[in-house]
Amino acid sequence: MAKKPAPGKRRPDWDEYFMGIAKLVAERSTCLRRAVGALIVKNRRILTTGYNGTPSGISHCEDQGCLRDKLKVPSGERHELCRGLHAEQNAIIQAALYGVDIHGGTLYCTNQPCSICAKMLINAGIKEIVMESGYPDEMARKFFEEAGITVRTQEVKKRKR
Numbered sequence: 593m594a595k596k597p598a599p600g601k602r603r604p605d606w607d608e609y610f611m612g613i614a615k616l617v618a619e620r621s622t623c624l625r626r627a628v629g630a631l632i633v634k635n636r637r638i639l640t641t642g643y644n645g646t647p648s649g650i651s652h653c654e655d656q657g658c659l660r661d662k663l664k665v666p667s668g669e670r671h672e673l674c675r676g677l678h679a680e681q682n683a684i685i686q687a688a689l690y691g692v693d694i695h696g697g698t699l700y701c702t703n704q705p706c707s708i709c710a711k712m713l714i715n716a717g718i719k720e721i722v723m724e725s726g727y728p729d730e731m732a733r734k735f736f737e738e739a740g741i742t743v744r745t746q747e748v749k750k751r752k753r
Contacts (some may be wrong), residue, residue: 630679642682
């Protein structure tokens, strides 16, 4: 029989729950600059997850070093100079790899998607983006607005134990 929650302890709402999982997924990141986690949810069910890091079978940035750091490339610029995939890209790729329908889903992500990921999310049929923090990519925000995708911020609250 399941135990009742301790007095004063509350269950997280759905946004807190999914964003907390996105933060946990981010812990798998191998990026030296920013750890990002993402998950795609539909009907309150997690369909796929992704974190930023190199493709399978390719050495990680933590082993090779970060070319973008070496070249002093500012955040949000010259994405093609990165060995890794973004968390959102990996979540979409997982859906394609395993035949999971993400059309109409919600993306929970620890950061605002970049303009490259925004275009992919729009074409994948994602209808809502819930993020913890912003990212310096105004073009992505404009793409989401033009496509009619809801974007909102969700702070992750510290939980009582």
